[in-house]
Amino acid sequence: MTEQRPPLSKKERMAIDRVAMPEQDAGLRSVNFGEVNQGLTYQLALLEAQRCLECPKEYCIDGCPVSVNIPRFIRLLRDGDIAAAADSLLGDNALPCVTGRVCPQETQCELVCLRAKTGKPVAIGYLERYVADWAQEHADQLTHATAARTRKSVAVIGSGPAGLTAAGELARRGHDVTIFEAFHAAGGVLIYGIPEFRLPKDIVQAEVDRLVEAGVKIEANAIIGKTFTLPELRERFDAIFVAVGAGLPVFMGVPGENLKRVYSANEYLTRVNLMGAWTADSDTPVLHGRRVAVVGGGNVAMDSVRTAKRLGASEATIVYRRGREELPARVEEVHHAEAEGVEFRFQVAPLEVIGDEQGWVTGLRCIQMALGEPDASGRRRPETIPGSEFELPCDMVVVAIGTRANPILTASAPELKVNERGYLLTDAHGMTSMPGVFAGGDIVRGAATVILAMGDGKRAARAIDAYLGGTYPPPEPVVEAKPARHAVPAG
């Protein structure tokens, strides 16, 4: 595909409207697990690529936590050289098929796109997905640049977005990388958390396969802190990257939370996604609620409520203690959920889960909230309205109000310094208090986004490379990624 198009004038480019992402019909998709966004056609992608004005400031690169050279891949795409666009993109981003689907572009690259000042930003996420999907289907046309083997070994603990990104970067620099994963399959939150309809599992598997082809080894069923201790791994490997995520679910701490049909979002989504409980050939059961209340307002809450809808819920309701403006979820997820018939109850807080004599959920007793003054996170603090209690009838409750650090790994290495919430403390380059042990992603920053975790993985890989080469700390100061506007746990 090397057809050249006559260059358009700036005026002509400005006249092009932002493409709309082709979507599966809302009525149809709310009862299936097929991907909602269908992806751009070649024609649509070329058209959208023309909208990039190639502004000299390149704000979008600064808006990206992994600093993808966005104008370059868009220009290559527009010039018809998709293979070069793919090489450029993959050189910057180890998991572009993933980020093209799940990044909150509206708070990152697209937020700072020059075109957003006067209209709609370039659809950077759609274009990234287009080029990344093309690359997955045309792997033979890509250029694989790998460095000479360094004979240095790195253990990456956790195969979520931070771990996969670091593993890819380190392998490309010639290091011998082994990923340790607690589950039986690699991908972390990309396979157990994010549902099929938003991120198909074969896409994630293909990204993992690409790393394996690049020489990364994956050791599944290895729980660091149980199967191996961190000090044991430290002896076997020249450096370690800890990217175990923030795996423990937070519950509400209200009465009735241990009734049957109360799930943590982690359990609900893991049953459906990793264990495939939505398919006919899975032995793993999942309860199907008819009236499902999902507590929380983040992406995980949206994933849960949309999953409940697809599993046959006639009523699927988000219960969120703040207002619509404060929803931490991606705007697209909220729009998709609404189109699929999800109901939203704003400024409502649960007080108690009500159950019948057999211990099954029958309702959620709630109280109405009003928004008070902004708190430390800048969001207005919800306060209860006395006397406004009511019961929301439901037969299932999914709790999606955030996660916290899992202490299994840190308990096996007491010399690792953690903060009061159990998250790992690192220096500016990602090194923990144990020399040669680096960390990133949710186990450092608390529950955040896929792309911020990937940014940590990329920076840590650079720092580990310097450490292995004897040039640590790296000469250029590693800048902390700008947090996304809503990079805080839901709730």
Added chain:
Amino acid sequence: MHTVRAREHLSPNVWRLVVDAPRIAAIRRPGQFVIVHLGPGAERIPLTIADADPEAGTISLVIQSVGKSTYDLVELQPGDAIADIAGPLGSPTELIESGHAVCVGGGVGTAVILPIAQELNRRGVRVTSIVGGRSREWVIMEAELGETGDVLPCTDDGSYGRPGFVTEALKDAIEAGGVDAVYAVGPVPMMRAVSELTRPYAVPTTVSLNAIMLDGTGMCGGCRVTVGGETRYACVDGPEFDGHQVDFRALADRLGTYRDFEQAALARREACHAETGEQPAVAAAEVRS
């Protein structure tokens, strides 16, 4: 992959599989468990490590066939393989260092008691094991436990050993004096009865809770149990807890979460066998007595 090295029928619905798992065999401690995942489409299920041979690199899993997934496992033959075994998980049993311990096992729970009895014996603690079953063929692991101390079998129908429940034999042992600790693993009603029995005597009583779990690392929260009025995770805070603090009613209730699914899956499995004319190696009927 974890190859099955040996398979042994212990009671009408309990089998022992010896499988390759060298790392786990080398480091496991009493009270710890593994998550077993037979292969694509299979459930992840927690199973206690009943024994291990670090030199052979194998662990023993004692499995009661109660649902589709456990039937699939106990039909494995030597040479077959299990795709994934993760562990060792859970906190090791807190064991006394000296004195006299009574280990009470009911049904398949007897397999959980064995490594505890072995380690107590190794420490020089006097061990008495009380093992129960409906009738003679349901009493398991008597010989292995016999290597750790006295064994008192009990059967509900009196067909073997002492007639009656394990609690009656335990009561006599406690009243004879000198019991420093009780370790009890078995069906929920048995563990509840043992804990109620020992409470007035103030004998420290440890029970092992077989809660529903997915990952075994604290991630799903499905195994939450109420202990001392607080929510704890059986996978990481347990699986063993102070029996005097456990809310057994809540545990039994949550264990029933998927009962309808389990029965439907088992029925489908039997129908599938009937359709193919294949005789299942383990007939469901024989365990429903």
